[in-house]
Amino acid sequence: MRDATLCHLVTDDETLLIHKKRGVGSDRYVGPGGKVEPGETPSECVVREVEEEVGVRVHDPEKVGEFEYYSEDWDALVHVYRATEYEGTPSESDEAIPEWFPVGDLPFGEMWATDRDWLPTVLDGGTFRGRFVYHEGDPRVVELETGVRVD
Numbered sequence: 001m002r003d004a005t006l007c008h009l010v011t012d013d014e015t016l017l018i019h020k021k022r023g024v025g026s027d028r029y030v031g032p033g034g035k036v037e038p039g040e041t042p043s044e045c046v047v048r049e050v051e052e053e054v055g056v057r058v059h060d061p062e063k064v065g066e067f068e069y070y071s072e073d074w075d076a077l078v079h080v081y082r083a084t085e086y087e088g089t090p091s092e093s094d095e096a097i098p099e100w101f102p103v104g105d106l107p108f109g110e111m112w113a114t115d116r117d118w119l120p121t122v123l124d125g126g127t128f129r130g131r132f133v134y135h136e137g138d139p140r141v142v143e144l145e146t147g148v149r150v151d
């Protein structure tokens with residue numbers, strides 16, 4: 001199972017999403033993130049990916065969740081982080097266009113369907129663990145627990 005990361009950067013009442021220009025999830029809004037490289041820890045990966053995709057450096061991202069997903073041709077374990085402190089101004093890269101959204105008004109219609117099941121918990125400071133299955137590109141929840149310990 002390959003490892004990947006996602007980062008949800010949260011300020012007082014907004015969160016940063018990206019519109020990916022290519023790769024998994026392109027044309028959807030997602031948190032910045034990507035594949036964990038050999039020799040790298042997930043927390044090193046999330047800092048590197050955020051910097052590569054939107055040009056800001058997050059400080060002390062905290063792991064707040066994880067989900068495993070299975071699809072016809074691959075599976076992955078995604079480590080989800082929340083960060084509140086960062087340096088720099090989000091800017092467009094060749095991979096992504098960053099955009100801030102009010103935490104109470106997220107573009108769920110243009111996100112992975114299962115994000116609406118766990119993202120509000122994360123933005124609210126909670127934790128979760130999930131297991132999803134993707135069928136023809138559409139994920140559905142098989143199992144989801146909140147308020148769990150993740151590390």
Ligand SMILES: Nc1nc2c([nH]c(=O)n2[C@H]2C[C@H](O)[C@@H](COP(=O)(O)OP(=O)(O)OP(=O)(O)O)O2)c(=O)[nH]1
Pocket residue numbers: 004005006022023024025030031032033034035036049069076078112114115139
């Ligand atoms: N929000 C959300 N993100 C997801 C879901 N499934 C899923 O893989 N992702 C994220 C986790 C990773 O950040 C990314 C997939 O990793 P990837 O490494 O294949 O994507 P990438 O094209 O950005 O690759 P990379 O070269 O930047 O490493 O998509 C999902 O259901 N919801």
